[in-house]
Amino acid sequence: MSTYKVPTMAEMAGKGESPEVLFWVGCAGSFDERYKAVTQAFVKILNKVGVSFAVLGPEEACTGDPARRAGNEFLFQMQAVANIQVMNGYNIKKVVTACPHCFNTIKNEYPALGGNYDVIHHSQFLQQLINDGKVALKGGGEFKGKKITFHDSCYLGRGNDVYEAPRDVIKALDVELVEMKRCKTKGLCCGAGGAQMFKEPEPGKKDINVERTEEALATGASTIAVGCPFCLTMMTDGVKNKEKEAEVKVYDLAEMIAKDMGI
Amino acid sequence: MSFLPQLIFLIILSAASFFLIKRVKFLRRNILLGKAETRNDQPDKRWKTMLLVALGQQKMFKRFIPAFLHFFVYVGFLVINLEVLEFVLDGIFGTHRLFAPFLGGAYVAAMNFFEFLAVMVLISCVIFLIRRNVVKVPRFTKPEMKGWPAMDGNLILCIEIVLMMAILKMNAADQILASRGVGHYIVVGDLFFSGLLHPIFDDMSTEFLIFIERAAWWFHIVGILAFAIYVTYSKHLHIFLAFPNTWYSNLKPKGEMSTMPAVTNEVNMMLGIPTDAPADPPAEIGRFGAKDINDLSWINVMNAYSCTECGRCTSECPANLTGKKLSPRKIMMDVRDRAEEVGKSLDAGGKGLEDGKSLLGDYITKEELNACTSCNACVEACPVNIDPLAIILEMRRYVAMEESGTPAQWNAMFQNMETSFAPWKFSPQDRFNWAEKVKEEEIPD
Numbered sequence: 001m002s003t004y005k006v007p008t009m010a011e012m013a014g015k016g017e018s019p020e021v022l023f024w025v026g027c028a029g030s031f032d033e034r035y036k037a038v039t040q041a042f043v044k045i046l047n048k049v050g051v052s053f054a055v056l057g058p059e060e061a062c063t064g065d066p067a068r069r070a071g072n073e074f075l076f077q078m079q080a081v082a083n084i085q086v087m088n089g090y091n092i093k094k095v096v097t098a099c100p101h102c103f104n105t106i107k108n109e110y111p112a113l114g115g116n117y118d119v120i121h122h123s124q125f126l127q128q129l130i131n132d133g134k135v136a137l138k139g140g141g142e143f144k145g146k147k148i149t150f151h152d153s154c155y156l157g158r159g160n161d162v163y164e165a166p167r168d169v170i171k172a173l174d175v176e177l178v179e180m181k182r183c184k185t186k187g188l189c190c191g192a193g194g195a196q197m198f199k200e201p202e203p204g205k206k207d208i209n210v211e212r213t214e215e216a217l218a219t220g221a222s223t224i225a226v227g228c229p230f231c232l233t234m235m236t237d238g239v240k241n242k243e244k245e246a247e248v249k250v251y252d253l254a255e256m257i258a259k260d261m262g263i
Numbered sequence: 264m265s266f267l268p269q270l271i272f273l274i275i276l277s278a279a280s281f282f283l284i285k286r287v288k289f290l291r292r293n294i295l296l297g298k299a300e301t302r303n304d305q306p307d308k309r310w311k312t313m314l315l316v317a318l319g320q321q322k323m324f325k326r327f328i329p330a331f332l333h334f335f336v337y338v339g340f341l342v343i344n345l346e347v348l349e350f351v352l353d354g355i356f357g358t359h360r361l362f363a364p365f366l367g368g369a370y371v372a373a374m375n376f377f378e379f380l381a382v383m384v385l386i387s388c389v390i391f392l393i394r395r396n397v398v399k400v401p402r403f404t405k406p407e408m409k410g411w412p413a414m415d416g417n418l419i420l421c422i423e424i425v426l427m428m429a430i431l432k433m434n435a436a437d438q439i440l441a442s443r444g445v446g447h448y449i450v451v452g453d454l455f456f457s458g459l460l461h462p463i464f465d466d467m468s469t470e471f472l473i474f475i476e477r478a479a480w481w482f483h484i485v486g487i488l489a490f491a492i493y494v495t496y497s498k499h500l501h502i503f504l505a506f507p508n509t510w511y512s513n514l515k516p517k518g519e520m521s522t523m524p525a526v527t528n529e530v531n532m533m534l535g536i537p538t539d540a541p542a543d544p545p546a547e548i549g550r551f552g553a554k555d556i557n558d559l560s561w562i563n564v565m566n567a568y569s570c571t572e573c574g575r576c577t578s579e580c581p582a583n584l585t586g587k588k589l590s591p592r593k594i595m596m597d598v599r600d601r602a603e604e605v606g607k608s609l610d611a612g613g614k615g616l617e618d619g620k621s622l623l624g625d626y627i628t629k630e631e632l633n634a635c636t637s638c639n640a641c642v643e644a645c646p647v648n649i650d651p652l653a654i655i656l657e658m659r660r661y662v663a664m665e666e667s668g669t670p671a672q673w674n675a676m677f678q679n680m681e682t683s684f685a686p687w688k689f690s691p692q693d694r695f696n697w698a699e700k701v702k703e704e705e706i707p708d
Contacts, residue, residue, distance in 0.1 A: 001705045006698040027685040029697070036697040043698070047706055057695040061684035069637050069656065070673045071552065071663025073523045075680055077530040085536075108519035113527065154638035159518025185643050186325075189581040194637030198686055199672035202634040205586030212581075263707060 004047045008057035009090045019054040022087070022117075024097035024106065027062050028229030034236065035229045041258035042098055042122055048263055049134045053096075059086050063105040070195040077113065080105070084115035098122040098254060100155035100228045101193075107160070121156055123166040123227045123253055130172045139174035141260040148175045149221035151212065151235060152187030153228035166227045169253050173260055178219045188212050190238075192230035213238025217248065224250045272354035272484075279488035286495035293606040294568060296616075297561030298549075302511050309510045312648070317509040322646040326575070332390055335383035336423065340502065343384075343430070346377050350484045359447050371452035378434065378456035381427040388420045388427075395420075402574030405583075407593040412572055415497050422493070426486050433479035435460035436472045445469055504569035505647040511562050512648040517639045520656060523551065552660025555621040556602050559654060566649040567598035576641035576651060582634040589634035591641035591651035597626035598654060623658055632659050633670060 012019055023046065029039040046053050064079030083106075087095075095117045097103050107119035129135040148170055156162045163184045170177050182188045191201065191208025201207060213235055216224045224239070226232050229252075236250045251259075303309075315321045320337065323330040352361050363370045395403045395416060403413070434457035441448035464472060494500060501508075531538040553559050576591035577583050583590050601622045609615040623629075635655045642650050662668045669677075676686045684691050 001708075003703060003705050004701045006702055008695070025694075025697070027687065030694045031685060031687055031689045031697075039697050040701045043701055044704075044706075055695070055698070057698075058692060060694060061691070062680050062686060064680070066686050067677060067680055068520055069659075070669055070676070071656070071659035071661070072669070072677055073526045073551070073660055073664060074530065075677055077523075077526050078533070079680065079684070081527075081530055081534055081536065085534075104516070104518035108516050109522065112522040154636070154640075155518045158639040158643050160516050186579065186640075188584075189636045189638035189640065191581060191585075191636060194635050195673060195676070196636050198676040199633075199670050201585075202582070202587045202589075202630055204582070204588075204634075208581045208585050208636065211585055 004044055006043055007054045008059070009054045009092075010057070010059065012054050013090060018091065020052040021094045021096050022090075022092045023053050023055050024095050024099075024102050025055055025060060026097060026099040026102045026229065028233075029098060030060070032229060032233070035232055035252075038098055038229070038232070038252040038254050041252070041263075042254040044258050044263045045126070045129075045135065045254060045261065048261060049129055051129075056086065063102045065101040065105045066195040066198055068105075068109075069193070070198075080110060080113050080115070084110055084113055087115060087117065092117055095119045096122055096125045098227070098229070098252065100153040100159070101230070104155045104159050121160075121162060121165070121227065123156070123169055124162065126169045126253060126257055127165040130169065135257065135261065137172050137174075137257070137260050138262070139172075139260070141173070141262075143173045143175045143223065143256060143260065146175050146223060147178050147219065147221040148173075148223045148225055149178050149180055149216050149219045150183075150225045150227075151180070151190065151216060151231055152184060153226065153231050154187070154189050154193050156227055157187050158185060166225070166253055169257065170225055173256060178221055180215045180219055182215060188215065190226075190228075190231040190234035192234045197230045197233070207238075207241075209234035209238040210241050213242055217242060217244060222248060223256075224248060225253060225256060226250060227253050266357065269355065269357045275485060275488065276351065276354065279492060282492050283495070286492060289606060289610070290495060290500070290568060292609075293602040294564045295561050296557050296602055296605060297559050297564040298557065300560040300562055302513075302562060305514055308514055309512070312512050312514070313506055313510045316512070316646070316648055317505040320646070322648070325644070325646075329391075329394075329573075332387035335380065335387045339380040339384035339427075342380055343377055345373075346430075347484070347487055350480070350487075354484060360449050360451070363449050363451060368452075371454070374434070374451055374454055375456075378431060378454055381430045382456050385424055385427040388424045392417065392420050392424075402578040405574060405577060405590060405592070407590055407596055408572070408574075412498065412596070415499075416572065418493075419497060419499050422486070422490055426483060426490070429479045429483040429486065431457045431460060433457075433476055433483060435464055436476035436479065439464050439467075440469065440472050440476060443469060445473070498570065498572045501569050501571035501647060504565065508565060508569040509648050511565065513642075513650055513653070517642055517652075521653075523660070525549075526551070550661065551664040552662070553654070553657040554623045554661045554665070555616060556598060556605065557616055558661065559598065559622075559657060563650070563654050563657070564598060564602050566651075566654075567595045567602065569647055570595040570599065570649055571647075572596065573646065575644040575646065576649070579640040579644045581636055581638060581640065587631075587634040588628070589631045591655075594627060594631070594651045594654055595649060597622060601626050623661060627658065629662060629668060632662065635659075 025039055028035045061083055062079050064076035068076035095106055103119060103121045150166055150170055190212055224235050226235055232250060232252055239245050239248050239250060323333055349362050353359060394400045434454055437448060438454060441450040528538050550558050556564055572592060574592050580591050605615050608618055632655055637652060642652050679686055679688045683689055
């Protein structure tokens, strides 16, 4: 038996190899205690399927998205240009990431600064693996027949018109996908975008994540599926706020697929 | 035959045209207070967007009931304007129902269709008034709608109701007169809707009916001309601006923020990267971000003038829904109101943009800007593709880069990013630690 491999670009370049795809982990994927499980689940899937991938490891830096949304264009571009130098240095062509904010930034905003890559979100990547039959789902795992609702991330959905890939991934698990009242183009934000993740909300009547969680709970789903690290945090906090953490779980798509694959 | 009515008509028509042109110039100048921006790429896609979204009302139909009612008002506006052409020509030439002899049976059909639309416009406007004032649909009662904006909406609906009633009344009186064989009145044929009004007028004297018919005719045409001028002072400009506004839609992915080339040059210089920028940068690079309307693009300002204050943006804004001060509709109204203020000041020989006021601070507060999650719900919701988010983000850039006025927690996030290359305070050396555990795990078969 062999162990999971997580090669870095530096290691691969040292051996004169180049992977098919760079897995962009992102800051939450690297540092957030809860969300690290998603990163681990995704690399397990990549290992199991035999995808040739690598990560930047310590050479990765924040894409700059929250700085840009908070108005600090200097800081954003400093981060972006440094990242682009690293990626271009490794001659990277294809990037996959589990974070819609990283996805949006690298895909749409790096080209203007000289970084041109084929960028896909992990929901699209997983959808392809499933469609190509590379991920053989057992469909009998803990989600079988359960009600699952999907929370659209703004930067995946409205931001980049990706609505079906995450839903296809969920449906492949042989579950009952139930939609919230506000979904797809009308999906309600979790409250974290636009750098809100990094400050307290402005004064108001309610927290946005609580509003959204109430809507998710109203579907009667036992699992809230997400495809974004910030949404994962916000929805998990929302479920705790409603004291439903025993009945309702919040999972990322990659975690659900990995669980079904028994890894 | 007296030429007096024709003369009066011509004077009114000329005066209305004169004021209208003056108003259009005023609006155009105000819109162009915004910065130059070229957005002419992909013309095919732009025409298609305009046809679908403006002409085809595609995004209106995300909410069926208001879309259905609005559709009649919209088609009524487009089609009844064909009749206005006849009105204008009749007014100039002193004729009556100029098109009737040429069109024959088609004229009766057209008139019946116009009357049907007039009735539907009337019904729709009454329902809209009920929605605003009795049912009080929440998006029409938000704080930014207090006062003039609420009055403006109601006035427009009332004017449309009165104008439509004038058409029906005119046709009814006209046809009774024709059936009595009075003067130049022509029997058009059966007009269903105005025919329902005949019992009201049947017993009236011919003289009085002529008075009613003429009064309704003058009221309708003068009313329409007055309404056209009123529109330029109101939120109702969307009837024209929806078309250029959708043509100039943002066709890029909504998640994408525009790049600031001036910043790129500086960043490249700091990092020692060769740049395409000229060796001598312009002596004065403008402001970073937007403090006032002249820092915004002219497309942002046109967006503001295209806004009809329907509030679909605000009703889908997560910040607004949870009681925060931000309302995307208010952002658009503020941009328009500031442009109006500057425009009026300039026309009066005043200080214009230098009046000591600015969009940021005097109209839009940081609290509003800071509440935005950049989720694009407002952009998606807008039936005419207005982009409030672009304005919010441009203003945040000013606050961050010119004022260093971002919230303390954001400043801490900036600092973390500068020192640890992550928004949180972690050591960059630890970035790859997540892999240690997984690398020890064995892959099951």
